[in-house]
């Protein structure tokens with residue numbers, strides 16, 4: 532594998548052993564733990580101008596802080612998404628500014644494109660022929676797209692409840708799809724069995740490979756640069772597997788340690804009450820989650836009852852001084868539809884959790900008058916048109 536100069540291997544977050552990238556494409560070969568990419572930051576020679584002087588708008592603008600060279604990238608120009616201000620919310624919360632980082636504007640309409648770009652690059656660098664993942668829908672669609680771009684076969688395991696759009700688009704990209712009866716836990720199990728059987732399949736699911744969540748970091752780099760290299764005070768992230776949350780925190784500490792940005796924001800987790808293992812673990816002050824027994828939320832994207840990367844997400848919450856909020860489905864859907872109506876923004880149903888959590892944090896007096904808030908919209912609202920419209924019809928609209 533051809534990696535960047537500062538790339539220093541992948542390290543197990545459980546047993547702390549470090550491996551060469553080529554030796555550990557999935558989980559830790561020693562203990563099965565989640566692997567994370569490490570860099571030799573002293574070997575990095577970057578400044579704000581390094582990035583500002585580039586014409587490139589895609590996430591590969593921040594190539595030095597990714598594992599692979601720009602020439603190697605499997606990319607459809609993901610990233611470069613706008614940070615859109617929502618003055619009405621800022622006024623309501625009594626804060627300086629509220630922004631939505633609108634990841635729905637990515638090539639397949641989700642933040643997952645950032646992850647799949649880097650994961651597909653890793654797979655191609657490893658001379659893989661096939662990639663595989665279990666998916667609630669969006670990342671499966673994205674993985675199929677990036678596998679197609681890279682000339683790889685993709686194998687996606689989705690639960691029956693995944694949306695029609697996601698399933699259809701996996702097919703449209705020429706991907707192989709297994710629709711697994713049940714929910715995401717059943718799809719995860721089918722994926723694990725299939726990977727055991729096909730040991731040449733390269734995993735591309737977040738936390739099943741170190742290279743997927745690594746791509747999600749670029750979301751934060753863009754936020755910091757858009758705010759003229761300052762950190763927002765709060766970032767509120769809709770949270771399922773916890774990869775986005777951890778990546779935001781990792782990115783924030785990287786640019787702080789490199790002296791590009793002075794501060795690190797508080798990162799907050801937003802989950803649905805019907806499946807909130809990370810929120811519960813945070814409230815009970817545990818270092819990892821207990822699997823959620825009976826997940827039940829309309830927000831399929833974040834319905835992850837057994838998020839294997841929870842220790843990393845919980846570390847991000849605690850180290851950054853953040854909080855964790857579980858909101859009921861109607862408040863989450865109201866969060867998404869209210870911004871559609873009042874601000875013209877199209878948030879995915881699950882990302883309404885970030886809006887609902889912002890209201891809850893406001894109630895908890897978490898915000899100061901000079902605070903800047905960023906809410907992450909992880910996916911395009913139009914992918915969830917039926918769920919969002921049903922919410923309005925439920926209100927008699």
Ligand SMILES: [Zn+2]
Pocket residue numbers: 543544545546547548559560561562563564
């Ligand atoms: Zn290990």
